[in-house]
Each structure stands twice: as structure tokens, then as C-alpha cells.
Amino acid sequence: MTEADDRLKALLQxxxxxxxxxxxxxxxxxxxxxxxAGVRLAVVxxxxxxxxxxxxxxxxxxxxxxxRTALVVASLLIAAAATGWGVMQMSRPI
Amino acid sequence: xxxxxDDAALMAEARxxxxxxxxxxxxxxxxxxxxxxxxxxxxxxxxxxxxQETFVTAWARLSSWNGRSSVRAWLLGIAWRKARSAGRxxxxxxxxxxxxxxxxxxxxxxxxxxxxxxxxxxAMERLNLQERAAVALCxxxxxxxxxxxxxxxxxxxxxxxxxxxxxxxxxxAMEARP
Numbered sequence: 001m002t003e004a005d006d007r008l009k010a011l012l013q014x015x016x017x018x019x020x021x022x023x024x025x026x027x028x029x030x031x032x033x034x035x036x037a038g039v040r041l042a043v044v045x046x047x048x049x050x051x052x053x054x055x056x057x058x059x060x061x062x063x064x065x066x067x068r069t070a071l072v073v074a075s076l077l078i079a080a081a082a083t084g085w086g087v088m089q090m091s092r093p094i
Numbered sequence: 095x096x097x098x099x100d101d102a103a104l105m106a107e108a109r110x111x112x113x114x115x116x117x118x119x120x121x122x123x124x125x126x127x128x129x130x131x132x133x134x135x136x137x138x139x140x141x142x143x144x145x146q147e148t149f150v151t152a153w154a155r156l157s158s159w160n161g162r163s164s165v166r167a168w169l170l171g172i173a174w175r176k177a178r179s180a181g182r183x184x185x186x187x188x189x190x191x192x193x194x195x196x197x198x199x200x201x202x203x204x205x206x207x208x209x210x211x212x213x214x215x216x217a218m219e220r221l222n223l224q225e226r227a228a229v230a231l232c233x234x235x236x237x238x239x240x241x242x243x244x245x246x247x248x249x250x251x252x253x254x255x256x257x258x259x260x261x262x263x264x265x266x267a268m269e270a271r272p
Contacts (some may be wrong), residue, residue: 004265005233011214011268012234017128017142020121024128024142028120028149029113035150 045079097122101165109156116156119165120149126166126235127173133218133230134177144180148173163244167237171245174227181223210268217267221260224248228256229264 017024052075101122107115127148131141151172159168218226224246231242232253243253 004268005261008214008261008264008268009233011211012133012230013129014211015129015132017125017132019125021124024124024146025117025120028124028146029117031146031150032113032153035154 041082041085045082048082049075049079051075098164098166102161105156105159105165108153116153123166123169124149127169130170130227130230130235131173131177133234134174134223134226135180140180144173144176147176151176163241167241167245170231171247174246177227178223213267214264217264220267221263224252225256225260225263228253229260232257233261 052071056071056075101119104115104119104122108119124145128142128145131144131148132138135141135144148169152169155172159165163171218229221229227246228242228248231237231245232239237245239250239253239257242248242257243250246253248256
């Protein structure tokens with residue numbers, strides 16, 4: 001290895017991040033938690049939509065007063081609000 | 095017990111669901127991952143963002159570590175794929191930085207270690223992504239060409255030539271300085 005290589009290596013190694021860095025670790029753990037919350041939210045939204053769709057199909061068969069359109073609109077609004085909240089949580093800066 | 099054995103033990107605990115073990119793994123390996131990404135990415139913020147994503151992905155895919163490589167090499171492999179995916183936006187920012195660096199180069203050259211580092215950073219940004227990654231692993235971190243090839247998922251011959259080309263370009267840039 002030449003002197004120039006040694007110099008190059010020293011320069012390449014000059015800008016090292018610190019050793020154990022609690023802030024970095026906490027930022028990673030927070031992202032992990034947020035990702036898990038996002039997945040949970042997605043499961044809740046999908047389950048809610050599936051339940052609403054099921055009710056929309058089965059409801060009118062159980063009762064003549066059941067308004068399928070109102071139910072679908074209400075469930076879509078709830079799902080949209082939940083999704084919006086989830087997106088805001090996910091994109092919140094660390 | 096070697097450092098790699100300690101990592102493997104932590105991985106086993108993390109796979110069993112221990113976030114504490116994974117936290118310790120983050121503490122042990124964040125420096126290597128961040129250092130690698132700082133050499134590959136355009137700036138520290140991008141590098142640290144990619145480093146955080148690297149560990150989040152690692153947590154989600156703990157089962158993909160097969161024990162044949164070190165945990166450190168496995169993490170660097172994930173980091174490399176993150177950097178490659180982000181390549182387009184990184185390159186756009188680098189092009190802006192390069193324009194600034196070229197303008198700065200017209201000024202009288204300074205003489206200090208700090209300026210050498212800035213010159214090296216500018217020279218690194220002129221390398222392509224693969225060259226930068228190969229240089230970061232083989233020249234800065236002393237990985238063998240074979241290990242770097244495994245991390246970067248590239249043929250051995252490609253890594254050798256990327257290191258050679260990258261080294262030549264960097265030395266040329268440094269020697270061009272008075």
C-alpha cells in the first residue's frame with residue numbers, strides 16, 4: 001500500500017458517526033413502532049370495510065329498513081378518516 | 095466469544111422476539127452502517143435516514159439472515175439495497191452539490207486536512223454508486239473483494255474493477271491538489 005493509499009484511507013475514515021448513539025437507536029425503535037402501528041391500522045381498516053360490506057349485503061335480507069347506501073357511505077368515511085390519521089402518523093418527522 | 099458470535103447470539107434472541115436484543119444490535123452496528131451510507135449517500139441526513147430504514151427492514155426480515163455471512167455484512171447488504179433504491183434522488187442532490195463544488199474549485203486552493211476531506215467528498219460524489227460502495231467497503235473498511243461482492247450482490251470481477259477505478263479516480267483527484 002502506498003503512502004497515497006494510506007492518506008486516502010485515513011481521509012475516508014475521518015468522518016465516522018459516534019459509537020453507541022441513543023438518539024439513533026430511539027429513532028429506529030420509533031420507526032419500527034410506527035410501522036407496526038401502520039400495519040395494525042391497515043388491518044383494522046380492511047377488517048372494517050369487510051364487515052361493512054358483509055353487513056351491506058346481509059343487512060337488507062334481515063330488515064327492510066336497512067339502508068345499504070347509508071351504511072356503505074358511513075363505513076367509507078370512517079375508513080378514509082382512519083387512513084388519513086394513519087398517514088399523518090407515518091409521515092410525522094422524527 | 096468473538097464479536098460475530100455476540101451478534102449471532104443477539105440475532106437469535108431478536109428472532110425470538112426480543113426488542114432489547116435488537117436494540118443492542120443497533121448499538122453495536124449502527125456505526126458501521128451509518129459510516130458506509132455516509133460514504134455512499136449525498137449527505138448525512140440522507141445517510142442516517144437510510145440507516146434507520148436499514149434497521150427497520152432488518153427487524154422485519156430477521157429470518158432472512160442465514161448465518162453464512164456476518165450480521166454486519168448482512169446489514170450492509172440491506173443498507174446497499176436501500177441506497178441503490180434511493181439512487182435516483184441521491185444522484186439529483188449530488189448533481190447540485192457537484193455544481194457547487196465545481197464553483198468552489200475555481201477559488202484558490204486551501205491547505206488543510208479539513209479541505210482535503212472536502213476535496214475527497216467531492217471526488218467521491220463524482221464516482222458512480224457502485225464505485226462509491228466498493229471503495230467504501232474495500233478501501234475504507236478493509237473488506238475483501240469477495241466479501242464486498244457478496245454484500246453488494248455483484249460479480250467478483252465487477253467489484254475488483256470498481257475498486258480499482260474508484261481508487262484511481264480518488265487518487266487522481268487528491269494528487270491534483272497542490
